[in-house]
Amino acid sequence: MPKTTMPPPGTAGESPDNSRNPATAEEALGAAGAQLSTAPLEDGGIAALGLVGWVRWCWRQLTSMRVALILLFLLSLASIPGSLMPQRGTDPAKVDQYKADHDILGPIAEKLQLFDVYGSVWFSAIYILLFISLIGCIVPRSWQFAGQLRSRPPAAPRNLTRLPAHTTWRTEAEPEQVREAAHRLLKARRYRTRAEGEAVASEKGYLREAGNLVFHVSLIVMLVAFATGQLWNSEGGKLVVEGDGFSNTLSQYDDLRSGALFDREKLPPFGFTLKGFDATYERTGPQKGTPRTFRARVSYWEGADGEPRSSTITVNHPLEVGGSKVYLLGHGYAPVVTVKDGQGTIAYQGPVAFLPQDSNVTSVGVIKVPNYLDAKGNKDQLGFQGVFVPTFGGAGSGSMFSQFPALDYPVMALTAYRGDLGLDSGLPQNVYQLDLKHMKQFTDAKGQKFRKMLRPGETMTLPGGAGTLSFDGVKEWATFQVSHRPGNGLALAGALTALTGLSASLFIQRRRIWVKATLGEDGTTLVEIAGLGRSEWSRLPEEVAAVALALRPDAPALPAPQDSTPASADPAQGARP
Amino acid sequence: MNIAAAANEDMASISNVLIYSAMAVYTLAFLAHITEWVFGSRSKVGRTAAALTQHTVTAPPAAVTVTATRKAGGTTVLERAEVTTRSATGRRDVPDGPGAAAGDEKGELYGRIAVSLTVLAFLVHLGGVVARTLSVQRAPWGNMYEFSTTFSLVAVGGYLLFLALGKNIRWIGLPLVTSVLLDLGLAVTVLYTDSDQLVPALHSYWLWIHVSCAIISGAMFYLGALATALYLFRDRYETKLASPQGKQPGPAASSILGRLPAAASLDKFAYRINAVIFPLWTFTIIAGAIWAEAAWGRYWGWDPKETWSFITWVAYACYLHARATAGWKGRKAAYLVLIAFACFIFNYYGVNMFITGLHSYAGV
Ligand code: HEM
Numbered sequence: 001m002p003k004t005t006m007p008p009p010g011t012a013g014e015s016p017d018n019s020r021n022p023a024t025a026e027e028a029l030g031a032a033g034a035q036l037s038t039a040p041l042e043d044g045g046i047a048a049l050g051l052v053g054w055v056r057w058c059w060r061q062l063t064s065m066r067v068a069l070i071l072l073f074l075l076s077l078a079s080i081p082g083s084l085m086p087q088r089g090t091d092p093a094k095v096d097q098y099k100a101d102h103d104i105l106g107p108i109a110e111k112l113q114l115f116d117v118y119g120s121v122w123f124s125a126i127y128i129l130l131f132i133s134l135i136g137c138i139v140p141r142s143w144q145f146a147g148q149l150r151s152r153p154p155a156a157p158r159n160l161t162r163l164p165a166h167t168t169w170r171t172e173a174e175p176e177q178v179r180e181a182a183h184r185l186l187k188a189r190r191y192r193t194r195a196e197g198e199a200v201a202s203e204k205g206y207l208r209e210a211g212n213l214v215f216h217v218s219l220i221v222m223l224v225a226f227a228t229g230q231l232w233n234s235e236g237g238k239l240v241v242e243g244d245g246f247s248n249t250l251s252q253y254d255d256l257r258s259g260a261l262f263d264r265e266k267l268p269p270f271g272f273t274l275k276g277f278d279a280t281y282e283r284t285g286p287q288k289g290t291p292r293t294f295r296a297r298v299s300y301w302e303g304a305d306g307e308p309r310s311s312t313i314t315v316n317h318p319l320e321v322g323g324s325k326v327y328l329l330g331h332g333y334a335p336v337v338t339v340k341d342g343q344g345t346i347a348y349q350g351p352v353a354f355l356p357q358d359s360n361v362t363s364v365g366v367i368k369v370p371n372y373l374d375a376k377g378n379k380d381q382l383g384f385q386g387v388f389v390p391t392f393g394g395a396g397s398g399s400m401f402s403q404f405p406a407l408d409y410p411v412m413a414l415t416a417y418r419g420d421l422g423l424d425s426g427l428p429q430n431v432y433q434l435d436l437k438h439m440k441q442f443t444d445a446k447g448q449k450f451r452k453m454l455r456p457g458e459t460m461t462l463p464g465g466a467g468t469l470s471f472d473g474v475k476e477w478a479t480f481q482v483s484h485r486p487g488n489g490l491a492l493a494g495a496l497t498a499l500t501g502l503s504a505s506l507f508i509q510r511r512r513i514w515v516k517a518t519l520g521e522d523g524t525t526l527v528e529i530a531g532l533g534r535s536e537w538s539r540l541p542e543e544v545a546a547v548a549l550a551l552r553p554d555a556p557a558l559p560a561p562q563d564s565t566p567a568s569a570d571p572a573q574g575a576r577p
Numbered sequence: 578m579n580i581a582a583a584a585n586e587d588m589a590s591i592s593n594v595l596i597y598s599a600m601a602v603y604t605l606a607f608l609a610h611i612t613e614w615v616f617g618s619r620s621k622v623g624r625t626a627a628a629l630t631q632h633t634v635t636a637p638p639a640a641v642t643v644t645a646t647r648k649a650g651g652t653t654v655l656e657r658a659e660v661t662t663r664s665a666t667g668r669r670d671v672p673d674g675p676g677a678a679a680g681d682e683k684g685e686l687y688g689r690i691a692v693s694l695t696v697l698a699f700l701v702h703l704g705g706v707v708a709r710t711l712s713v714q715r716a717p718w719g720n721m722y723e724f725s726t727t728f729s730l731v732a733v734g735g736y737l738l739f740l741a742l743g744k745n746i747r748w749i750g751l752p753l754v755t756s757v758l759l760d761l762g763l764a765v766t767v768l769y770t771d772s773d774q775l776v777p778a779l780h781s782y783w784l785w786i787h788v789s790c791a792i793i794s795g796a797m798f799y800l801g802a803l804a805t806a807l808y809l810f811r812d813r814y815e816t817k818l819a820s821p822q823g824k825q826p827g828p829a830a831s832s833i834l835g836r837l838p839a840a841a842s843l844d845k846f847a848y849r850i851n852a853v854i855f856p857l858w859t860f861t862i863i864a865g866a867i868w869a870e871a872a873w874g875r876y877w878g879w880d881p882k883e884t885w886s887f888i889t890w891v892a893y894a895c896y897l898h899a900r901a902t903a904g905w906k907g908r909k910a911a912y913l914v915l916i917a918f919a920c921f922i923f924n925y926y927g928v929n930m931f932i933t934g935l936h937s938y939a940g941v
Binding site for chain 2 (some may be wrong): 026065066068069072073075076079080082083087089090117118162164165166167203226235285287315316317318326328481483485488491492495496498499502503506507536538540541542544545548549552
């Protein structure tokens with residue numbers, strides 16, 4: 001094994017393959033240095049006049065490296081506002097809040113599409129231009145690369161000593177013999193070789209270019225996958241109380257968002273029942289109350305008459321069913337109540353989901369009783385506004401806050417109203433809010449607002465024989481997100497091929513090595529080996545040396561006529577830590 | 578509190594003691610490095626570093642000797658190949674500076690002491706992170722405190738690994754140790770979070786994969802950014818030297834910058850590290866997307882953390898493109914690296930502290 005020493009840093013310089021300045025070494029190297037990469041040429045000047053010439057000039061500009069660079073930079077700049085401004089797609093409530101808080105900036109931001117940056121005209125314009133540029137860049141490059149694969153390594157430059165790494169010695173072997181040996185040896189080192197004249201030209205590392213092309217093509221594949229996911233996706237939310245179920249039809253969703261091309265009428269048939277929900281929380285320490293596990297136990301079915309099967313859904317483990325995924329998003333409590341009207345008949349019975357307000361699940365909610373008869377038998381409607389705490393901290397604090405998220409000491413406080421709930425107004429109503437416009441609050445005998453705190457099992461009696469409400473117990477509810485996203489597999493495949501291609505393009509080095517053997521005047525053969533690689537590659541001298549050493553048995557070195565370089569006396573020379 | 582929990586608390590306090598001890602040893606290493614630089618500036622080589630550089634602007638091509646031993650019929654033959662290397666035209670042929678100690682014996686001694694102390698500090702630091710891992714019984718990067726301590730551990734580990742591989746990287750020692758001290762200081766004061774478990778959203782083996790890759794990428798990008806910053810100083814210095822009629826660097830600048838490696842070496846080091854880590858960073862983002870798909874139902878949702886990872890990624894892609902574009906190599910590309918790394922840091926500190934998103938950690 002050759003023992004190698006590092007080249008002195010800073011001396012193996014920039015190879016000329018990318019420099020487009022004609023006054024550089026490129027000219028001297030001629031074709032030998034050409035196209036070590038297939039980066040597009042930079043040309044500044046406007047070539048021909050006329051429409052065609054102008055269009056062609058624009059196209060060439062768009063597909064140039066410089067414009068790609070500018071577009072990439074613009075893309076990253078353009079993504080910044082989206083991370084600083086609230087986005088409608090992720091948090092519509094925050095957008096409304098922002099607009100309410102900023103009278104002047106709000107409308108301006110709206111005009112500039114700052115609440116929807118990643119779908120905005122200007123953001124789209126940048127990435128569409130980038131991808132046009134990419135396609136315009138990749139297609140010609142692929143042709144060019146295919147051509148390079150078929151063509152053979154370029155001929156040796158006239159003067160091999162000008163190359164970034166070069167070595168030479170004299171031998172008594174015939175030039176013919178040396179070249180043949182070099183040919184064999186380079187082939188064995190998996191170089192593509194060709195004999196021409198007095199030299200053997202060879203090249204290796206084509207996979208770099210292939211990797212680069214694969215990477216850029218994969219970016220296009222990922223964009224297509226992303227677009228597919230955007231156009232055909234659907235994403236709906238559903239709150240399910242323990243014991244209840246969900247089936248995948250439009251009317252069952254609390255809300256459903258879908259891509260422009262998604263057919264809402266053709267939802268795949270499946271559904272599930274929430275059998276139970278388990279949550280555990282940190283009981284001690286500074287992070288007391290932090291959730292530790294959330295688990296939804298469900299039984300689900302698929303197809304028109306599928307057998308129910310059991311499963312659990314946890315935060316990182318969605319349920320996959322019917323081409324969709326069901327994610328567990330959140331949870332809360334639903335007090336179970338029974339409301340009896342003034343006649344003593346049950347007007348409402350069941351769990352009512354309350355919405356959590358803080359991390360200890362202090363929750364608020366409303367109970368609406370639309371079908372109700374008062375003590376005199378007149379039709380009326382009842383409404384209750386309530387606060388529910390799973391762990392009551394004790395009276396006296398004025399407002400009610402939960403002390404812990406688990407059901408350690410549940411208490412519900414209610415105020416009651418009667419009147420018109422407004423359900424018939426035809427306007428959509430929020431099930432978690434009471435519209436108090438046409439409602440009157442119950443007052444107690446002293447004229448004070450009627451308010452009552454209940455523990456499970458307790459019953460409150462409305463003043464004036466208006467009925468009762470009993471707090472029967474508490475169930476948990478969970479919110480689920482049902483997502484259908486085509487193109488995920490494609491995106492993953494694109495990402496993985498991109499990664500492979502990228503690694504190939506960054507780790508594989510494309511390089512050329514020329515071996516020249518010429519007959520000198522003294523009858524001995526002069527062997528010259530030179531290499532060319534990309535500037536960042538530091539091991540080119542080692543590679544050249546390795547080829548040289550491997551060639552020695554076939555071309556034993558003669559002692560140098562005069563020792564011109566003192567370095568040769570000391571094998572450690574040139575080695576730097 | 579059960580016995581296991583008590584043991585965990587013990588582990589947590591052991592970890593804290595180890596982290597503080599590591600900071601103390603890093604401080605000693607810092608002082609040793611300073612001493613090395615001070616002795617180096619007094620050395621003859623150090624004083625003449627500038628002059629030396631000027632002389633070698635027209636240095637002849639360098640020779641590299643590669644030797645190989647070959648068994649020929651039982652005897653060992655030493656073979657030798659001498660390879661001449663040269664820069665392309667239009668490039669400064671400047672040799673690397675002599676290093677912080679600049680050949681001064683005492684400086685060299687303190688340099689070695691500094692490296693030894695850094696190794697010791699690294700081991701103590703490693704112990705601190707391991708104790709923390711045992712205490713929380715999960716990956717040691719569930720909050721910003723843990724992320725910071727692991728991050729600087731990996732950065733120092735990378736540096737020591739390069740040293741062990743015989744790379745010329747001692748020059749990064751002083752700035753690295755300085756910034757590790759800053760990072761740890763920030764971690765133990767502002768970011769400290771008691772040892773604890775994670776919220777359910779972070780319970781996933783992707784936490785191991787995604788975050789460990791993010792930490793390694795960040796730590797290595799950090800070394801790349803340090804090298805790039807030094808490159809910018811050294812490059813300006815070389816440019817001044819190359820035009821003797823223009824303004825010349827001052828004596829302090831000459832003394833310090835003259836001892837650094839050549840601009841071309843720094844640039845190459847930075848490029849290589851960034852290019853090698855870029856695919857890992859790409860993988861980090863892909864792994865994050867896979868995790869997000871499992872946790873939130875979409876692999877990409879422009880959450881602030883995701884957005885800034887993307888911005889960082891595009892910024893590094895810009896840099897790699899810039900290197901292939903005429904007119905954008907060198908200093909301009911170097912500024913792009915600094916911007917890209919600033920994006921990484923903002924993603925880590927800025928997004929966690931100033932922007933709320935799904936990626937909020939336990940604790941800070
Ligand atoms: C969508 C955004 C893009 C990304 C993320 C991207 C990323 C990259 C990366 C990371 C490299 C480095 C590979 C290496 O150094 O060998 C690279 C190289 C390259 N890219 Fe892109 N690229 C993008 C768009 C484009 C476009 C639009 C063009 C065409 C104008 C282009 C042309 C090239 C070329 C020619 C190389 C090779 C440079 C060389 O051989 O030195 N890229 N790209």
